[in-house]
Amino acid sequence: MAAKKPIILAVDDDPQVLAAIARDLRQEFSQDYRILRVNSGPEALTTIKELKTKEEPLALIIADQRMPDLEGVELLTASRELFPDAKRVLLTAYADTEAAVRAINSARLDHYLMKPWDPPENLLYPTLHDLLAAWQASHKPKYDGIRLIGFQWSPLSHELKDFLSGFMVGYQWLDYETSPEAQELVKAKGFEPTDLPLVICVDGKAVPNPSKNDLAEHLGIANKPQQDIYDVVVVGAGPSGLAAAVYGASEGLKTLIVERQTPGGQAGTSSRIENYLGFPTGLSGADLAFRAWTQAVRLGAEFIAPQEVTNLCIQDGYKVLTLTNGSEISTKAVILTTGVSYRTLDVPGMDRLSGAGVYYGAARTEARSCDEQDVYIVGGGNSAGQAAMYLATYARKVFIVIRGANLAASMSAYLIEQIRNTPNIELLPHSQIKEVCGGDHLEAVMVDINGVVEKRPARALFVFIGAKPSTEWVCEQVICDGKGFVLTGRDLVTDPRYSQVWKKDREPYLLETCVPGIFSAGDSRAGAMARVASAVGEGSMAIKFVHQYLDE
Structure with a gap:
């Protein structure tokens, strides 16, 4: 879905001046911005509130100073509460220059422009281009795709992430416990934490605790045959x-x-x-x-x-x-x-922590959550090697646990060479996982290394031990x-x-x-x-x- 163009809002109670400024703005900026024009201060304030409600991106407001009911400085000051990052420009006559200069400090204006601004190539466009470039540099566009809100250690959240990734559907993951944005969205949609995970679709529809079939339906993936x-x-x-x-x-x-x-x-x-x-x-x-x-x-x-x-x-x-x-x-x-x-690893704690730090073939889905943490991989085949190389990009240390002496019997030579040359991957030969430990998520693994059992902290355990x-x-x-x-x-x-x-x-x-x-x-x-x-x-x-x- 294409992102919406940012908005430039022009405000003036004089129809001729408003038409002229809107014309010049469209001529120079319409390719990258939407140009809105409003003919009064109160109407402009209403428009700004509507833009905020709709989560529209407002880049710049250019408002005339002398307007009845609500002067330009007052309008621009009020707009700061709703769009603090939008650039504010006051349009003024020569007689109001002193007020405009004072307003730069009091209203935190970004600039003021004198009427008339002819030719705009010299007196209008350079200033606005600079202001818009500064706005673009700090602007973070609103995400318009699917959003998945849940808990990091929720098995259902993990299943939904895997499902979306499997269909190459772009989505934004928001952890409810650490993201204020997630908490605001859940509240705004009228749901409670008990309704998580929550999927917010592109059309704004929110689906609480969805099954994979529910999610497929909202994504437009058919789940019924069309012919007899x-x-x-x-x-x-x-x-x-x-x-x-x-x-x-x-x-x-x-x-x-x-x-x-x-x-x-x-x-x-x-x-x-x-x-x-x-x-x-x-x-x-x-x-x-x-x-x-x-x-x-x-x-x-x-x-x-x-x-x-x-x-x-x-x-x-x-x-x-x-x-x-x-x-x-x-x-x-x-x-x-x-x-x-994948065959399951039959050691204490595996069933309880599956999907909450213990994963079968889910390296791509959960790799980012392992940033600067220690992770363990069980298995010596190509799938394990590919996962290790991918996880090494994020994790502090990747440990590969194998029963044998080396990887030569089960892994392709090119992968063995890559692993050997990756400093934060360590092979643990003659080793096996004896137990996984943690409360609501994996916290440590018990590893038997050459007959000596050690308890080691672990963010995640990925299992690749053959297949049935x-x-x-x-x-x-x-x-x-x-x-x-x-x-x-x-x-x-x-x-x-x-x-x-x-x-x-x-x-x-x-x-x-x-x-x-x-x-x-x-x-x-x-x-x-x-x-x-x-x-x-x-x-x-x-x-x-x-x-x-x-x-x-």
Whole structure:
């Protein structure tokens, strides 16, 4: 949303003089400022009060001295209470010069101008340009986007920050406990601290304690399918799901993608991906996901979120997906790109402090709150390394806790080198977190380092300890291995345990599950490579097999 232009207010009871000053102001300043004109002191004061109520930016007031009911000096003095930073200029005749000079001190005028000001190029514009430049230098424009007011250690506030960040929605975070502006806004909107978190939308509507579905509705994100039957439904909007949606939509398939959280999946939480083809300087996971999501929607794919698929069954040859709200979606083919979720760290205090200093893959969202504090990262994979590099920009010290001796076995070489060259990142090998401590938020961690347990202060703990497939809801319909990863392709016919399950005359396609027309791609598929490029490739390939299945 474009910021409103600042205002220059001209006040004079003489219509000819007012028209002349307004004309000259528009000629020079209308590109960057809105010019308002008022023909009396009382009316001008009313206008200034309205501007204050509407939170309009008032940059400069230029008022004539000799006006009935309210003289220029009185008007400019009164305006100081409402707009203390606005520049004030008195327009005066030669006879009133002495009064104008006195008013510079008494009314704190910034300048006075003599009538007539012809030519304005010499007698008007230079002075006003200087004053407006000084105003711009100190002016802080009002934020016109979404504002999220809450408590720093509130798990729901953290979830909403993650949700907005995941959709690349700009927002202003205001901590109620430390921000007078937040306290004033909550009171002005008629709410109490118990109603927090509070989301104030661009249109001014305030939504207390919103769910992610409520927030999605106010952001204009669809959460209901628009058609009765689709050619293909993609379940999950990680890199593989987004790639499938892009290719499906671009090739004319009626494509729907369903995401339970935000685009990008686990990759979307990565603060920096530097080994993805075509981006030599790297990009964030959220940026990559947003680009892909935008591309898919532009090509015609439907996207609904946050919605979760809870069941999948076959009816009359169609695949029927049931959502958490009870609605059903019918489709000819399904691509499962459900991805993986971070494994939880099972130590005392984790459940109680989750979202209040303890986070799973939330480095970008909470990094600024860690300014000049000590933070801990558990895990030695690429996600942990990317988080460490990002957090090091803000935190005093970043400690990486790993069980092994070094990072070589699990992290890319480029990240290991970056970490080695970052002075405020310290690796703690042969270590593990034994407990997290704190009242309503994390305050310290108990770390076992080579058998010696230490209690260390910590602002935040970020956990990246491997992943498990998000396939619990579908394992009754398709065959998964012992760890929950979906089996596809020749794995179904070469393993004697499953050879009788496949009933078709042809072999299953490379990414096809034991149910014809249901495919799996990305990290939740057995044998998949946990890399963004690989996931994108599989999602793209899956559409080829969908075409072959639909042509049978």
